[in-house]
Amino acid sequence: MEELQVIQNKIYEIRGYKVMLDRDLAEMYGVQTKVLNQAVKRNPDRFPEDFMFQLTDNETQIWKSQIVTSNSIKMGVRRNPYAFTEHGVIMLASVLRSDIAVQTSILITRAFVAIRELILNPPTDKVTELQQEIKELKTYVEEAFADYNDINDDTRMQLELINQTLAELQSKKSLNDKPRPKIGFVK
Known part of the structure; x- marks a missing residue:
């Protein structure tokens, strides 16, 4: 359950989609962000706009302002991050082809489903x-x-x-x- 909470904390709402950012996914999948993005670029037909999109400069600035880090100017971000929807995350597991990617994809999918359930059926008090x-x-x-x-x-x-x-x-x-x-x- 704790793993799901960690994942849920890394799900953002951007452009009306529940998404996860490439750097968070790369960390969870145990690869570098550039490796993850290279795998995506090698398979562009698997990632339409409703699966993945790149944040604009403005969206990146807003996202950076919400994250508290010691290096708030750059935060290690040289370009605008990519945002992956639930379907994009599932597709990542097939592109990365590792056991960790498959297991992580399952956990992430469960986290998205849990969030959707909370939205549809809020707990009664x-x-x-x-x-x-x-x-x-x-x-x-x-x-x-x-x-x-x-x-x-x-x-x-x-x-x-x-x-x-x-x-x-x-x-x-x-x-x-x-x-x-x-x-x-x-x-």
Whole structure:
């Protein structure tokens, strides 16, 4: 699980794609960045634009400003890095043809899938669960006593308490509903 977290931290969002940069991939695959890029250049037909693209000067500057290193001027980058989408990463494993590349590709693919799952199915919090249960209880009580024309004071008080609890939970939830920062590269 820790390996997936390390990989997920190296996935950025650039141009609307979830991508990994060539230098991070080279490190994970155990090769130099120039070796990885040479393998890609020898197989250009395997890497269309939706698999891989090169960052612009502006995108590279923004990316550099988000990374904290001791040498912030160059960071060892002589040219704009290449960004690989999930499909590009999978294609890299076939181009590099090593056991490490295959295993790393599997881990990276799992990391992309885990991120996609989090986006599609965000984890529910306890407040949301409690709200749902209280709404169900309120509906049950209202339906159970709907036949009675004059609801007794105890039932009326219970309904008011349920409504008050729902209002309190809603106000607490709205305090916790701060927009979450985007993960990865931000333009």
